[in-house]
Amino acid sequence: MENTEEKEGSPTESGKLELLRQVATGIAAQFGSDCEVVVHDLSRHPDHSIVHIVNGHVSGRKVGDGASTVVLEQMESNDPEPKDHLCYLTKTPDGKILKSSTVYIRNGKGRVSAILSINYDISRLLMVEGALRELVTTQEPAQSEPEKIVNVNDLLEDLIQQSVALVGKPVALMNKDDKVRAIRFLNQNGAFLVTKSGDKIAKYFGISKYTLYSYIDTKQQEGKTV
Structure with a gap:
């Protein structure tokens, strides 16, 4: 019987990355220039895992840059069933506060092959938090120090x-x-x-x-x- 499972590097996997690029562009267009959306390809070396990024000025990253802490943790643990990490706080090296979500994308074998990350700069919104509380509230308990988004070299x-x-x-x-x-x-x-x-x-x-x-x-x- 012919094996119909998806294989890493197959046209199906390439098509999945292309779909993620399209989704990332749509999300960034919907929420504007303060919304950074990143696609990580986990089949690549962690030094160069970013294959698509929109509004990279938010964190200062670009295509070809390395993995963030979240991506490295997934590569290190190789957790077959990681739980999507939604609505948590991160901080860029220059001090921007971001509301972030990390979504794990699986291939046909059920293994995580890509990560879609959304980072919304809420620095200015925090100054008017009373009026915009619903938008900036996170689902996790308040963190004393937000996680940092850094390039792999840093x-x-x-x-x-x-x-x-x-x-x-x-x-x-x-x-x-x-x-x-x-x-x-x-x-x-x-x-x-x-x-x-x-x-x-x-x-x-x-x-x-x-x-x-x-x-x-x-x-x-x-x-x-x-």
């Missing part, structure tokens, strides 16, 4: 700083256990998906790449024996 630096903050001391004062803890955090949050991240992380923590990956292997082995 994401690694941000994750490294988070790992240092997690340990609570500068690298110069870290012992082996501190560095293992920091590197474990980086591994769990997709830092090693970034191109040449191993070199940068090893240099930052003052260790060799062999030591770096031995720290990761050590933690993975400990996780298996617990």
Whole structure:
């Protein structure tokens, strides 16, 4: 019997990406220049996952740019049934507050092959929140600090700083256990998906790449024996 399932890279998959481009353009046209809509192709390297973007000035991104935190998390976890993340707050590097939604698109085999992201700049609306409360209210509890939308090149630096903050001391004062803890955090949050991240992380923590990956292997082995 002929296999009629969709295959990655097939015309059907290409047609799906083209449909997402059309949908993205329509959404952005409906809501205006403050509404950024992004299509990520997960078959691409995370450094270049954006295949379509409308109103990229909102976050400063363009076609060919890398993945956001949300996309890296999906690539890292490879969750076969992720739940769409709707109406949450994000923040751009220049301080804009966005109301965002992330929709996971599956291929014929049920695997997530693309992501449609909608980011609406509500910075100006927040100044008149009383009159426009219904439009800017999110479905999640208020966050003390909105999530950041960053390019993949900036994401690694941000994750490294988070790992240092997690340990609570500068690298110069870290012992082996501190560095293992920091590197474990980086591994769990997709830092090693970034191109040449191993070199940068090893240099930052003052260790060799062999030591770096031995720290990761050590933690993975400990996780298996617990």
